[in-house]
Amino acid sequence: MPYTVPKLTNFSAAALDSAVRELLSALEQESAMVASENDWKIYRDRWMARKNGVLTQLNDLWLKAAPGPSKKEVGQRVNELKGKVEHTVEATLARIQSGASSGKLAAERLDITLPGIRRPLGAEHPVIKTMNEIVSVFRNLGYSVEEGPEIETDYYNFEALNFPPNHPARDTQDTLFIVGQESKVLRDRLLLRTHTSPVQIRTMEKMKPPVRVVCPGKVHRNDAPDATHSPIFHQVEGLAVDTDITFCDLKGTLDHAMKALFGSSVKTRFYPSFFPFTEPSADVQISCIFCGGKGTRDGGPCRNCKASGWIELLGCGMVDPNVYGFVDYDPAKVSGFAFGMGVERIAILKYGVDDIQLFFNGDVRFLEQFG
Ligand code: DAH
Numbered sequence: 552m553p554y555t556v557p558k559l560t561n562f563s564a565a566a567l568d569s570a571v572r573e574l575l576s577a578l579e580q581e582s583a584m585v586a587s588e589n590d591w592k593i594y595r596d597r598w599m600a601r602k603n604g605v606l607t608q609l610n611d612l613w614l615k616a617a618p619g620p621s622k623k624e625v626g627q628r629v630n631e632l633k634g635k636v637e638h639t640v641e642a643t644l645a646r647i648q649s650g651a652s653s654g655k656l657a658a659e660r661l662d663i664t665l666p667g668i669r670r671p672l673g674a675e676h677p678v679i680k681t682m683n684e685i686v687s688v689f690r691n692l693g694y695s696v697e698e699g700p701e702i703e704t705d706y707y708n709f710e711a712l713n714f715p716p717n718h719p720a721r722d723t724q725d726t727l728f729i730v731g732q733e734s735k736v737l738r739d740r741l742l743l744r745t746h747t748s749p750v751q752i753r754t755m756e757k758m759k760p761p762v763r764v765v766c767p768g769k770v771h772r773n774d775a776p777d778a779t780h781s782p783i784f785h786q787v788e789g790l791a792v793d794t795d796i797t798f799c800d801l802k803g804t805l806d807h808a809m810k811a812l813f814g815s816s817v818k819t820r821f822y823p824s825f826f827p828f829t830e831p832s833a834d835v836q837i838s839c840i841f842c843g844g845k846g847t848r849d850g851g852p853c854r855n856c857k858a859s860g861w862i863e864l865l866g867c868g869m870v871d872p873n874v875y876g877f878v879d880y881d882p883a884k885v886s887g888f889a890f891g892m893g894v895e896r897i898a899i900l901k902y903g904v905d906d907i908q909l910f911f912n913g914d915v916r917f918l919e920q921f922g
Contacts, residue, residue, distance in 0.1 A: 554581070556608040562621035567628055570613075574605070578636060582643045591647055595640050606633055674922030678785055678910050681898040682767050685787045688811045689765040692804065694789070697764045699750035701771070702729065706738035707749035711877040712828040720827045725773040727782075743771035747788035748828060748891060751870075754790060755878035760885045761793040767894075778906045785894035790870070792880065792887030798831070798869060801888035805867060809837050812897065818844065820861060829868025829889055836861040840900060862900065865892035 554577030559570060578598065585591050598605045609629050617625040675683075686696060699707075714720050716737055724745035732740035750766035766788040774780040791800070806819045818838040826832040838844030839856035852858035867890035872882035895907050902921075904910070909917050 553577075554605075556605055556612050558612045559616055559625075562617055562625060564624075567625065571628055571632065574632060575635065578639050582639055585643050585647065588644075588647060591640075591644055594643065598636050598640060606636055609633075672922060674919055676910075676918065677898050677902060677904075677921040678894055680921060681901060682785055682787060682894045685808075685812065685892065685894065685897065686765055686767055688808050689787075689789060692763075692807070694763045694765045694791075697750055697754045697766045698768055699744075699747070699753050699766065701744055701769055702741055703744040703749050704738060705740045705742060707752050708742060708744050708746070710738050711752045711874070712748050713871050713873045713877075714827045718827070720825075727771050727773050744768075745772055746770050746891060747786040748889070750788055751790045751828075751889060752874075752878060755792070755875075755880060760880065760887075761791075762887070763791045763793075765789050776908060778908065781895065781907050781911060783911070784907070787892055787894060789890045790887065791889075792870060792885050794885060796869075796886045796888060798888070801867060801869065801890070804888075805835055805865075805890060809835070809864070812901070813837060813840055816843075821867075822863070824866060824868075826866055826868055828871050828874050829866075830871040832866065832868035834863050835865045835867055835890075836863050838862075864896065864900075865890055867891070 554574070556574070557570060559566070581594055581597070585594050596604060601607060609632065614622070614625055614629050690696070708726075709721060710716070726745050727743040729741040729743070747766045747768050747770060750764075750768070754762060754764050754766070768785065768788075769783060770786050771783055772780075774782055776782060789804075791804070802819075802821060809817050809819050817840060820836045820838075821833040822836055824832045824834040839846070839853055839860050839862050841855040842848040842853035842860065844860040846853055846856065846858045846860040848854075853860075856862050867888065870887045870889050875882040875885065895910055898904065898910070899907060
């Protein structure tokens with residue numbers, strides 16, 4: 552039954568209360584039924600039309616009918632109701648216009664027969680996953696984690712790592728420079744770091760030995776993308792400096808790390824190499840994880856290790872005494888080792904990925920396999 556304004560005969564406070572309650576409840580109920588602008592116009596007119604709207608009827612059926620002594624109180628109540636009706640009518644319009652109800656009742660908008668909303672679970676990116684795995688191998692050995700900026704100065708990226716200005720060793724890292732740096736002295740010029748080794752310097756500047764840190768992060772080179780190169784990739788750098796650290800410590804540490812990453816049957820081999828910031832320097836090779844180090848597979852030469860039985864994986868060496876000179880360490884008192892590994896390279900081997908670009912193309916079909 553739609554609400555109709557009752558003609559009041561009893562003007563006691565209790566009777567007025569009850570009449571007011573009934574009216575307000577009807578106002579709310581009818582508001583809830585309004586689902587479109589058309590509905591709303593009808594609703595508004597029903598309650599507020601000058602001619603015969605509910606408010607107008609209140610004047611006639613309540614106010615004018617009230618005996619003299621009750622007029623004041625009835626007048627106050629009618630006034631209050633007027634405010635409430637106007638407010639509710641306005642709020643109803645706002646609800647419709649907010650789009651919450653596109654011509655449908657709230658109750659009709661829920662279709663419980665529809666399948667639930669499935670939230671696709673995110674997966675860690677294989678590069679980040681591998682980087683975290685490498686870091687955790689070293690955390691378990693007591694290393695802590697340090698990070699440094701991706702935009703570096705020439706000083707940290709090259710000079711303090713014992714790459715003198717104009718030295719040909721700089722040509723081994725094809726660098727991306729920030730524009731407009733020419734007016735600065737060389738060591739202050741900004742570039743995208745080509746390796747995570749600058750974090751070694753930043754760490755030694757702020758920490759006294761003993762130091763044991765790994766430094767994961769993104770690095771940049773001016774390399775054209777192909778199946779094995781990417782202008783952006785990731786490295787994990789390692790540095791241990793203390794008294795009496797020897798090449799044996801370096802070998803034992805990296806042998807352990809490679810076994811932790813690739814399985815305990817993997818062997819390591821240290822091959823002479825050159826890096827300006829280590830002396831002596833070595834490349835670490837692991838026995839080929841595809842042919843078990845035999846060099847042959849399925850009756851032919853193993854393609855993954857070019858039949859050598861070994862795969863080259865990372866660079867390392869004993870920290871060059873010249874480097875200590877840049878960070879105020881005494882090379883007569885301390886010694887240490889450093890290493891640096893490419894995260895994508897390790898992920899490629901661990902997961903049998905044949906193209907580094909797959910890591911950066913963002914194809915969900917590739918990425919969700921690592922979930
Ligand atoms: N920074 C070297 C590179 O990007 C990798 C490297 C080699 C890091 C030997 C080291 C190291 O700390 O000792 O090619």
